[in-house]
Amino acid sequence: MAEFAAPTLRDIHTASARIAAHARVTPVLRSAELDALAGATLLFKCEHLQVGGAFKFRGACNAVWSLDDDEAGRGVVTHSSGNHGAALALAARTRKIPAHIVVPEGAVAAKLANIERAGGILHRCAPTQAAREEACEKVQRETGATLVHPYADARVMAGQGTIVLELLQQIPHLDTVIVPIGGGGLASGCAIALAALSPQARLVGAEPAGANDAFRSLQRGQRVTDIVPHTICDGLRATIGEPNFALLGAHRVEVITVDDAATLAAMRLVWAELKQTIEPSSAVVLAALLAQRERFAGQRVGLVLSGGNVDLDALPFAA
Amino acid sequence: MAEFAAPTLRDIHTASARIAAHARVTPVLRSAELDALAGATLLFKCEHLQVGGAFKFRGACNAVWSLDDDEAGRGVVTHSSGNHGAALALAARTRKIPAHIVVPEGAVAAKLANIERAGGILHRCAPTQAAREEACEKVQRETGATLVHPYADARVMAGQGTIVLELLQQIPHLDTVIVPIGGGGLASGCAIALAALSPQARLVGAEPAGANDAFRSLQRGQRVTDIVPHTICDGLRATIGEPNFALLGAHRVEVITVDDAATLAAMRLVWAELKQTIEPSSAVVLAALLAQRERFAGQRVGLVLSGGNVDLDALPFAA
Numbered sequence: 001m002a003e004f005a006a007p008t009l010r011d012i013h014t015a016s017a018r019i020a021a022h023a024r025v026t027p028v029l030r031s032a033e034l035d036a037l038a039g040a041t042l043l044f045k046c047e048h049l050q051v052g053g054a055f056k057f058r059g060a061c062n063a064v065w066s067l068d069d070d071e072a073g074r075g076v077v078t079h080s081s082g083n084h085g086a087a088l089a090l091a092a093r094t095r096k097i098p099a100h101i102v103v104p105e106g107a108v109a110a111k112l113a114n115i116e117r118a119g120g121i122l123h124r125c126a127p128t129q130a131a132r133e134e135a136c137e138k139v140q141r142e143t144g145a146t147l148v149h150p151y152a153d154a155r156v157m158a159g160q161g162t163i164v165l166e167l168l169q170q171i172p173h174l175d176t177v178i179v180p181i182g183g184g185g186l187a188s189g190c191a192i193a194l195a196a197l198s199p200q201a202r203l204v205g206a207e208p209a210g211a212n213d214a215f216r217s218l219q220r221g222q223r224v225t226d227i228v229p230h231t232i233c234d235g236l237r238a239t240i241g242e243p244n245f246a247l248l249g250a251h252r253v254e255v256i257t258v259d260d261a262a263t264l265a266a267m268r269l270v271w272a273e274l275k276q277t278i279e280p281s282s283a284v285v286l287a288a289l290l291a292q293r294e295r296f297a298g299q300r301v302g303l304v305l306s307g308g309n310v311d312l313d314a315l316p317f318a319a
Numbered sequence: 320m321a322e323f324a325a326p327t328l329r330d331i332h333t334a335s336a337r338i339a340a341h342a343r344v345t346p347v348l349r350s351a352e353l354d355a356l357a358g359a360t361l362l363f364k365c366e367h368l369q370v371g372g373a374f375k376f377r378g379a380c381n382a383v384w385s386l387d388d389d390e391a392g393r394g395v396v397t398h399s400s401g402n403h404g405a406a407l408a409l410a411a412r413t414r415k416i417p418a419h420i421v422v423p424e425g426a427v428a429a430k431l432a433n434i435e436r437a438g439g440i441l442h443r444c445a446p447t448q449a450a451r452e453e454a455c456e457k458v459q460r461e462t463g464a465t466l467v468h469p470y471a472d473a474r475v476m477a478g479q480g481t482i483v484l485e486l487l488q489q490i491p492h493l494d495t496v497i498v499p500i501g502g503g504g505l506a507s508g509c510a511i512a513l514a515a516l517s518p519q520a521r522l523v524g525a526e527p528a529g530a531n532d533a534f535r536s537l538q539r540g541q542r543v544t545d546i547v548p549h550t551i552c553d554g555l556r557a558t559i560g561e562p563n564f565a566l567l568g569a570h571r572v573e574v575i576t577v578d579d580a581a582t583l584a585a586m587r588l589v590w591a592e593l594k595q596t597i598e599p600s601s602a603v604v605l606a607a608l609l610a611q612r613e614r615f616a617g618q619r620v621g622l623v624l625s626g627g628n629v630d631l632d633a634l635p636f637a638a
Binding site for chain 2: 027029032048049051053110268271272275276277278308312315
């Protein structure tokens with residue numbers, strides 16, 4: 001990763017223009033009830049309403065349309081527990097090229113169905129990082145497909161950073177933006193955009209306590225890679241990427257961790273008050289805010305609802 | 320009801336101006352997946368994102384702000400299984416006047432909680448039309464409060480009609496608008512607005528097969544009032560109002576009935592694809608469209624999602 005070149009604000013603007021014909025401008029929703037509960041002005045950026053039901057389409061679409069025609073013709077490949085895989089398949093479809101998706105056993109059924117529906121070519125593997133990477137390399141060798149890593153990829157980061165670009169066009173003044181942290185692609189892109197466009201605003205990451213590798217990595221100043229994730233947030237189980245870790249450190253992004261019970265309570269609040277069907281990985285942002293209510297009191301806070309691909313047959317509510 | 324004066328387009332414009340400071344302009348959402356499934360362009364008007372989580376706030380707010388100061392000071396009263404009650408309480412709060420809500424036993428817990436949270440004064444009664452009316456009259460005698468009927472009220476109809484006004488501003492050309500039918504307040508206001516502003520478009524009502532009094536009334540040319548409703552659509556169990564029946568007949572509104580299984584399947588589709596947490600009474604509009612897919616094929620159809628107040632502890636999905 002020594003050669004990794006982080007995206008700039010200019011790359012994020014380029015990404016924004018590149019994906020404009022394919023991605024959606026997602027709405028910002030509010031709830032008087034949630035504002036009252038938080039004692040702050042909450043502005044929910046609805047990326048669960050993005051194409052494919054998650055923010056991931058932005059980065060995947062930017063990556064797919066960054067390729068030259070020769071590269072594109074050989075297709076793209078990635079490993080993903082779900083939303084990035086579906087997003088890459090959908091993005092590939094906009095360019096009529098093949099997308100190979102390596103999926104670890106145990107992924108959420110609704111997300112697998114999304115990948116297949118989007119025309120992605122599924123490759124199953126064991127649920128370990130090594131098995132994922134090996135399966136990806138095999139596809140690359142056999143097809144010449146370009147790897148589009150879910151988060152440790154500058155094109156993907158730039159695509160995710162367009163969320164902050166768009167949010168600041170919709171809501172010019174924000175004190176804080178809170179995003180979920182899994183591998184750190186969303187947080188990296190948003191940190192770069194926010195630092196450039198609204199330097200007085202803070203980016204805060206929300207991470208499950210049961211997959212707190214970003215939190216511990218930033219605390220130690222060294223990337224922690226030996227955590228076995230245990231959380232209902234299936235989209236946030238990845239280990240923070242190497243360039244992502246470096247970028248979050250450089251931008252002094254702070255991470256708040258929340259346990260699954262708090263995340264579920266927040267998810268329920270979003271369903272009940274905002275009437276939005278979000279997945280657990282989205283709810284960590286509200287859980288983090290409510291966990292440190294006094295700190296955000298009176299602020300204008302942007303919260304990125306990252307995805308809405310939840311199994312309606314296996315809802316985590318109630319007994 | 321001999322003296323009933325139906326609202327005009329002008330009344331609907333007046334209502335729109337009157338409620339503008341309090342009601343929300345709700346977004347119109349789309350889903351490529353649902354368009355593909357329907358073979359039509361579906362434009363979902365998100366009234367479940369209205370203040371109080373249902374379209375009812377529009378009519379209640381118009382009624383409350385139609386009163387002169389003396390009348391207003393004595394408060395308002397209504398009977399409601401839920402959404403209209405909460406809406407009237409919220410509307411009364413915007414004018415700082417008391418709202419008495421008569422609630423039949425068996426109402427949805429989430430809706431009762433909304434009424435109480437909005438500051439409404441609850442009066443319980445037996446779940447019959449006679450008991451509801453008697454309880455309302457008692458409150459009127461004792462307090463001098465003004466009755467704001469949930470649907471057989473010109474101010475309420477005019478308020479609900481502002482939905483079509485707003486929808487046509489957002490989406491200028493529509494072939495059909497589909498709304499749920501309970502007592503017929505929403506359908507009446509929308510029929511008047513649509514006939515005046517877009518006479519080539521059709522208004523279609525969607526009604527549960529287990530509460531098909533509007534369907535049967537229009538078929539017979541005579542109001543049918545002896546149906547015992549049996550449907551999961553708790554917001555659509557009311558009997559069509561007398562003036563509502565007359566207005567729907569005059570505007571030749573057609574009603575499509577759907578059984579609860581079709582409504583549940585449609586509700587699930589809206590949750591999964593549109594990522595919107597709607598209640599069963601909202602889902603009848605999509606169920607009706609899918610039941611007669613060939614007929615709406617290729618059309619631009621506005622579908623009013625009427626409310627999102629669903630009991631998350633008692634979801635009707637799965638086994």
